[in-house]
Amino acid sequence: MSQKKNHRLLEITFDIMKYIAQKDEDVGFKEICETFEIPKSTVHNLLHTMTNMNFLEKNVDTARYTIGLKCFEVGNAYLALNPFYSRAKEVVESISLTCNETTHFAILDGNEVVYLYKFDSMQPLRIFSHIGKRIPAHATAIGKAILSGLTREQLLALYPETTLPAMTNNTITDRNILLEQLELIRKDGVSFECEESTPFIQCFGVPIFSKQNKPIAGMSISLPVIRGEKNKEEFIRLLREGKRELEAMLL
Incomplete structure (x- = not known):
């Protein structure tokens, strides 16, 4: 046809x-x-x-x-009728209130992530991002988390060029290095980036998979680098708990 x-x-x-x-x-x-x-x-x-x-x-x-x-109004109507998204908002908010850091929920569109929801922390230092914002997936923890669920063939189709665009001096710009990092994320189930998309900001992320083991979204915790990684294990625990709860909703 x-x-x-x-x-x-x-x-x-x-x-x-x-x-x-x-x-x-x-x-x-x-x-x-x-x-x-x-x-x-x-x-x-x-x-x-x-x-x-x-x-x-x-x-x-x-x-x-x-x-x-x-x-x-049009976009909000779509989201309002999606029970999974409504629950995702609640989970993202709960994680943020527990750890007092900014959290995001996003999907992959091509080789970019689109933020569908953001919940700000009460900390004096905030993260500059907004709902609807698009960022190259390879430069973000939430994007790399979702990308880790794709096959090598799918990734090569998304990134036909061996050189990737840079957002900061720390962004991965070598496709082979990205592929190696995604393999590690597949094994661990958690992604991380430090100042790759935004100066002075670090992020932790997890993918959300359907029952068919397809990546459909991702969640992340973002915080200033100055706050260090002392709460890293707690962040990962919260993200994994939220991931399990949302994946349990999916058919």
Whole structure:
């Protein structure tokens, strides 16, 4: 059976929304035109429509765009109807309140992790991240935890190049080193990274597997490097307990 083609203009519309959603700052009209290489008139009409429908917000002073409230409403509707996600939120919150560090829940999308939930600690030093944020999976503990559940063939498909992009000076940029590290994570069941995605931040992570032994999500505890690793074993215990509880829900 031949694959059905998407409606090109609708596809571009969603691509623009995803592009803006992944940015940490607002995006200008010129950048969108150059990124998608489509006529200015088409971009103008799409942005105008998306803004009118509240999928995008336009800063009247700078004429730059950010993601709109309607995107949050649509995404939140999906999550609200997912009992597994609701329970994952509770587990992530419980872990954070117990260890007083920031916790995350994320899924893998391509070779990036997408944060679906975050619970901040009460500590004065906080972790800069937010729900919906995308980060290269190979640079994060939560991402490497999920990646550890993939086969070598799947990993090579995700990372066809031998050199990986760096987020900091500590990011693993050699695919072979990443593959070796993922093999160790498979054996131990816990991942770790120190300043690989964010300076001065270290993280511990665990994957969450379906009954078919497929990685579907991950959880992590993040904390400043300055607090050291004295509570490492407690962090790992909490993550493993949360992992067991969530995996028990899955059919």
